[in-house]
Amino acid sequence: MNVFPDFGGLDGIGDLKVVIGAMLTIILVVAVLMIIVSAILWVVASSSGNPGLASKGRAGVFVAVGAAALAGCGVAWINWLINLGGQL
Template sequence: MNVFPDFGGLGGIDDLNVAIGAALTIILIVAVLMIIISAIAWAIATSTGNPALGAKARAGVFVAVGAAILAGAGVSWVNWLIRVGEQL
């Protein structure tokens, strides 16, 4: 039995795909910019001996990396779920 979602059954699915792709692109661009800015702030705070700013900048780097990982892994996860659904 081959079960596969009918993506053409919904009206406007192409527009939704474009919107999701655009949102994913924006999320990844913002995450990369956040990593760069937080890493620079972390380096400056460490070199000037400001531990409070360094801790906040380090947290910013980790949050941005986590957001980029979640945004990138979301597409792979949905594709995996579709492949698993075909095998049921």
């Protein structure tokens, strides 16, 4: 017996997929821009001897990388759960 979610059972599911795809694209673009800005801030602050600003730049890089990883891993996790449900 194959158990799989009925994605066609709800009205507007196609629009929801488009909205989610657009949000993921925006999240990834903003995360990449934040990585670039934070990395520049980190480098400039480190070279000028400002440890407080350098730590904020480093934290910005790590937060942006984490956000991009969560956005990318969320799609893989949902696909894994759907495939796992089909094996039950």
